[in-house]
Amino acid sequence: MIVSRCIAPDTALKVGLFVTCLVDLMRPSIGFAALKLLESAGCEVIVPATQTCCGQPAYNSGDRAAAQALARKVLREFDGCEFIVVPSGSCGGMIRAHYAELLAESPEESGRVGRVAERTMELTDFLVNVVRLEHVPGRFEGTVTYHDSCSGLRELAVKSQPRALLAKVPGLRLTEMSTPEYCCGFGGTFAVKYGEISARIADRKCDDVTSTGADAVVLGDLGCMLNIEGRLKRRGDHRTRVLHVAEVLAGAAAASPEN
Amino acid sequence: MTFQSTESGATAARPAQARPAPLFKQRAHDSLTDAKVQRAMRNFNLAGARARAVAEVDNFEELRTAAAAIRDRSLAMLDVWLERFEREATRRGTHVHWAETHEDINRIVVEIARRNAVRKVIKSKSMVSEESHLNQALEAAGLQVVETDLGEYIIQLSGETPSHIIAPAIHKTRDDVADLFHEHHGTPRKTEISELTMEARKFLREHFLSADMGISGSNFLIAETGSTFIVTNEGNGRMTTTMPRVHVAITGIEKVLPTLEDAAAMMRVLARSATGQTISNYISINTGPKRPGDTDGPEENHVIIVDAGRSRLLGTDMQEALRCIRCGACMNHCPVYQNIGGHAYGWVYPGPIGSVLTPNYIGLEKAVDLPNAATLCNQCGVVCPVKIPLPDLMRKLREKQVARGLRPWQERFGLKVWAWAAARPGVYAWLTRLGARLGRRMGGGEAAIHHLPGNGWTEGRDMPAPQGRTFRELYAARKGRT
Numbered sequence: 001m002i003v004s005r006c007i008a009p010d011t012a013l014k015v016g017l018f019v020t021c022l023v024d025l026m027r028p029s030i031g032f033a034a035l036k037l038l039e040s041a042g043c044e045v046i047v048p049a050t051q052t053c054c055g056q057p058a059y060n061s062g063d064r065a066a067a068q069a070l071a072r073k074v075l076r077e078f079d080g081c082e083f084i085v086v087p088s089g090s091c092g093g094m095i096r097a098h099y100a101e102l103l104a105e106s107p108e109e110s111g112r113v114g115r116v117a118e119r120t121m122e123l124t125d126f127l128v129n130v131v132r133l134e135h136v137p138g139r140f141e142g143t144v145t146y147h148d149s150c151s152g153l154r155e156l157a158v159k160s161q162p163r164a165l166l167a168k169v170p171g172l173r174l175t176e177m178s179t180p181e182y183c184c185g186f187g188g189t190f191a192v193k194y195g196e197i198s199a200r201i202a203d204r205k206c207d208d209v210t211s212t213g214a215d216a217v218v219l220g221d222l223g224c225m226l227n228i229e230g231r232l233k234r235r236g237d238h239r240t241r242v243l244h245v246a247e248v249l250a251g252a253a254a255a256s257p258e259n
Numbered sequence: 260m261t262f263q264s265t266e267s268g269a270t271a272a273r274p275a276q277a278r279p280a281p282l283f284k285q286r287a288h289d290s291l292t293d294a295k296v297q298r299a300m301r302n303f304n305l306a307g308a309r310a311r312a313v314a315e316v317d318n319f320e321e322l323r324t325a326a327a328a329i330r331d332r333s334l335a336m337l338d339v340w341l342e343r344f345e346r347e348a349t350r351r352g353t354h355v356h357w358a359e360t361h362e363d364i365n366r367i368v369v370e371i372a373r374r375n376a377v378r379k380v381i382k383s384k385s386m387v388s389e390e391s392h393l394n395q396a397l398e399a400a401g402l403q404v405v406e407t408d409l410g411e412y413i414i415q416l417s418g419e420t421p422s423h424i425i426a427p428a429i430h431k432t433r434d435d436v437a438d439l440f441h442e443h444h445g446t447p448r449k450t451e452i453s454e455l456t457m458e459a460r461k462f463l464r465e466h467f468l469s470a471d472m473g474i475s476g477s478n479f480l481i482a483e484t485g486s487t488f489i490v491t492n493e494g495n496g497r498m499t500t501t502m503p504r505v506h507v508a509i510t511g512i513e514k515v516l517p518t519l520e521d522a523a524a525m526m527r528v529l530a531r532s533a534t535g536q537t538i539s540n541y542i543s544i545n546t547g548p549k550r551p552g553d554t555d556g557p558e559e560n561h562v563i564i565v566d567a568g569r570s571r572l573l574g575t576d577m578q579e580a581l582r583c584i585r586c587g588a589c590m591n592h593c594p595v596y597q598n599i600g601g602h603a604y605g606w607v608y609p610g611p612i613g614s615v616l617t618p619n620y621i622g623l624e625k626a627v628d629l630p631n632a633a634t635l636c637n638q639c640g641v642v643c644p645v646k647i648p649l650p651d652l653m654r655k656l657r658e659k660q661v662a663r664g665l666r667p668w669q670e671r672f673g674l675k676v677w678a679w680a681a682a683r684p685g686v687y688a689w690l691t692r693l694g695a696r697l698g699r700r701m702g703g704g705e706a707a708i709h710h711l712p713g714n715g716w717t718e719g720r721d722m723p724a725p726q727g728r729t730f731r732e733l734y735a736a737r738k739g740r741t
Contacts, residue, residue: 019730021681025691026698026723028730035734047734050684058678060635062657062666066678073682150636183594187634192715193670194595194632197287199719201594201634230720233707242723 012044013131016081018074018120020091021053022222030222033250034087034123040250041131048077056094059102060188068106071099075112083130084120087246088221089152092122097155122152123246124161124220136165138251140172142215144243147205147228148181149221162220162245169248177208186227202231209240216241218248283628286603296430300600303429305591308535309642315537319528326528327646329521330582333513337573340482340515341564348485348562351547358509358565361391367563368393368474368507369400375505375559377402377471383491383499384408385476386424386585387509387565389607390620393474405466407495409459416443422601424608425533425587430600463495473499473557477510478584479525480562483518486546487562490529490539497543506545506557511565513581519544525584528644533586568620576655580615582645589639589649595632604629611639611649618656627665630656691729699727 015038019031038045055070074095078084086092099117103109127133146166152158166174185191185201205228209217217240219225229242247253290296313319333340345355358364364387372380380402382388394404394415406415410428414421416439421427428436436455441448444462449455475496477487487508489496500506516522530536549556572578590596590610601609606617606626614629630653639649660666680687701708702724711717 021691024730025695026725028726028728028733031730031734049731049735051731052681052684052687055678055681058674060654060657061670061674062654062659062661063671063674063678064658064661066674069678069682150634150638154637154641181638183634183636183638185594185634187636190631190634194284194287195715195718195720196284196291197595197599197632198634198715200291200598202720204594204598226723227720229723230707230716233705233721233723234719 012042014046014080014082015043015126016046016048016078016084018051018054018078018084018086018091018095019047020086020088020222022226023087024052026222026226027244029252030087030244030246033244033246033252034085036137036250036252037123037127037133037246038085040137041127041133043131046081051077054091054094055102056091056098057188059094059098064102067102071095071102072109075099075109075116078116078120079112082119083126084116085123085126086120087123087244088223089122089149089156089158090221090223092120093151093155095120122156122158122161122220124165125156125158127249128161128164133165134168136168136249136251138247138249138253139170140216140248140253142171143173143175143213144216144218144248145175145177145209145212145214146180146245147177147184147209147217147219147224149219149224150183152220153181158220162218165249166218166245172248175212175214177212179208182208184224184227186221186223188223191223191227198227199231199234202227203235206231206235206237210237214240216243216248216253218243218245220245283603283605283632286605287599287632290430290599290603295432295435296600299430299432300597303426303591303597305426305534305587306642309532309588309591310535312531312535312537316527316531319531322524322527323644323646326525326584326644327582329516329524330584330645333516333521334573334578334581337512337515340517341480341512343482343517344480344485344515344564346485347483348547351485352550352560353485353547354559354561356561356563358563358567361565361567364388364391364509364563364565364567365393365396368509369396369402371505371507371559371561372397372400372402372472375471377505379403379405379466379470380472380474381405381407381466381470381499381503382411383473383475383489383496384411384425384427385474385509386421386607387476387511387567388474389421390565390567393509405463405470407463407466407493407499408491409456409493409495412459412463413439416440420602421607422609423587423590424585430602467495467498467502470503472505472507473501473503474507474509475499477508477514477562478529479522480510480515480564481519481522481544482515484544484546486519486544488516488522489543489545490526490541491543492534492536492540494541497541500543500545501555501557504557505559505561506548507561507563508545509563509565511567512569513583529584529586532588532642532644572619577615577619577652579647580612580619580652582647583612583616584645586644588642588644589647592638592642594634594636594638611653612647615647615649615652615656623656623659623663624665627660630654630660688729688731692732695725695727695729698722698725 055067059067184205185198191198413428422430478490479488530539548560596610618626635650706724707721
């Protein structure tokens with residue numbers, strides 16, 4: 001998973017931040033939290049201004065041509081970065097685990113796909129395994145539980161990394177759910193097309209979250225976040241907070257919406 | 260249940276009268292709102308049993324890899340192994356039949372029954388016979404049919420179809436079974452599970468002793484010996500295959516394995532994946548009919564090898580689905596299946612493998628919902644003992660639906676507009692700024708949107724409101740570029 005670095009260690013790593021379309025639209029504070037973490041780790045962060053989406057919604061909806069167009073756009077925008085860091089296991093997994101298959105019909109892209117896919121990492125994976133972050137800026141007074149999002153877990157092996165980082169947050173206590181790896185029921189457009197089933201799956205997740213008594217459920221994917229938070233609120237639970245791991249680590253968990 | 264009524268088929272391009280009602284969603288809704296089914300599904304936890312069984316061996320991942328490779332080798336030369344099976348089985352006195360269609364299965368079985376003056380048929384579990392509605396065909400031919408797998412027996416009494424491939428009555432509670440037995444057996448109502456199973460045993464025993472024909476499935480066909488290989492837990496498979504005068508095994512062409520050693524390797528993963536057992540209670544390897552001097556066994560032994568759509572998958576991007584050994588692990592671990600149960604899937608095979616097999620076997624247009632009704636969480640893919648990449652196959656089926664215009668026009672149009680905008684950063688920035696502001700306003704003080712028109716999301720959830728400005732505009736402002 002780890003790409004070794006062939007330049008002098010005192011030079012700042014040139015890291016491309018792919019904020020993802022959902023963070024951009026819904027919760028930019030997560031993008032800024034990721035930015036803060038990367039900068040505090042001494043990285044030179046590049047944020048391509050033209051970035052939009054990795055193409056996953058089209059890919060998972062069977063619209064291969066649309067997904068390919070967006071994949072090529074991501075490759076163009078991020079080729080040249082030493083690493084591409086994504087605060088989402090799902091979008092990171094899309095680039096790392098699926099771009100090669102998606103662009104298999106375009107052999108001229110294979111060099112670029114290889115370079116970008118191999119150097120794309122989920123945020124916590126990057127912070128633990130590449131920059132080996134020792135201290136995190138955030139503080140959190142309370143108990144949290146961590147939800148493993150499916151793509152991060154099963155496509156990128158993100159499991160211990162967020163927990164290792166959360167363990168460094170002063171004041172934070174982690175209480176595990178009985179089934180933290182159980183899908184929250186989001187599934188992209190599934191959540192809209194099959195809302196009733198999706199909400200029911202989310203219910204099992206919410207039961208599990210609630211039974212831990214945690215003040216917050218922390219996770220690494222916007223999709224799961226919208227789904228779990230949406231279901232918790234509909235159930236009348238306005239106490240349990242739903243936080244992105246970057247927000248907790250960066251100390252942005254109490255940030256105002258306007259950042 | 261017929262093929263035609265199987266699926267939602269939101270096929271906008273077709274004339275309205277040819278478009279079936281959205282059955283999948285309706286069936287899922289029925290299941291989600293049925294308190295009894297929900298209680299049964301909440302108690303259903305074969306996933307936990309599997310996890311414990313897998314932890315007992317230190318190389319389960321290697322076993323999965325080996326099992327997948329064995330299945331791939333069989334499929335790569337399927338014709339060779341099937342012909343070898345036929346030769347070896349025939350040489351040992353078994354009659355081998357080839358059923359190209361489901362109708363062929365029923366015709367062949369009825370013919371065998373007529374030739375042997377069969378009146379009563381007992382069956383051990385056979386999902387292939389569910390594909391062809393064999394029981395109805397046999398009853399229409401004047402035969403009495405009794406299912407002998409306990410779960411199958413229960414759903415036969417209740418007039419239902421299996422809701423799981425290895426636990427067919429998993430949607431039933433103990434109370435349901437108590438009522439059914441009381442009603443059909445005319446006995447006092449019992450409530451203890453041990454009493455209920457003893458009662459079933461007593462009634463089934465009489466059928467075992469009086470049946471003329473036994474019909475079974477076959478988990479594998481062994482090419483080198485011409486044997487059927489049946490894995491069961493209740494012992495009913497052994498009685499079905501040995502007690503009646505005539506035995507008929509029905510299985511798919513893909514189930515052939517070159518050697519007994521291959522089957523032994525499959526057994527290392529099958530029961531662990533299915534029920535969390537190290538090995539099943541019974542493995543019955545049947546080779547030919549009763550020979551002179553044998554104490555038991557059928558006088559006539561038949562094997563019906565079924566295509567019914569399977570060969571169409573060979574050599575295509577769907578071939579990996581034919582590796583399936585029907586353990587049920589994919590559905591046991593599926594968050595969708597665990598909530599809606601098996602009947603919502605509408606055809607014989609539920610869960611992730613059903614969402615792949617059903618469109619392939621009965622037609623993409625007749626199972627439009629199935630490949631889409633999945634979160635692609637890949638829990639199925641990581642537990643599958645033969646490493647079928649189920650989410651990838653579902654995604655490929657989605658691509659085929661789009662290519663064939665089977666998705667609703669609203670969805671196709673929406674995707675096109677979104678993809679067009681996402682490829683144009685200027686347009687996209689303008690739209691997302693608008694969306695972020697509008698969403699924030701809709702969310703109000705609670706920062707939550709309670710209703711989005713025409714959107715399934717808000718039926719059961721709020722939509723957390725956007726923070727109001729996009730990352731890109733905030734970042735640009737911070738950089739002083741705007």
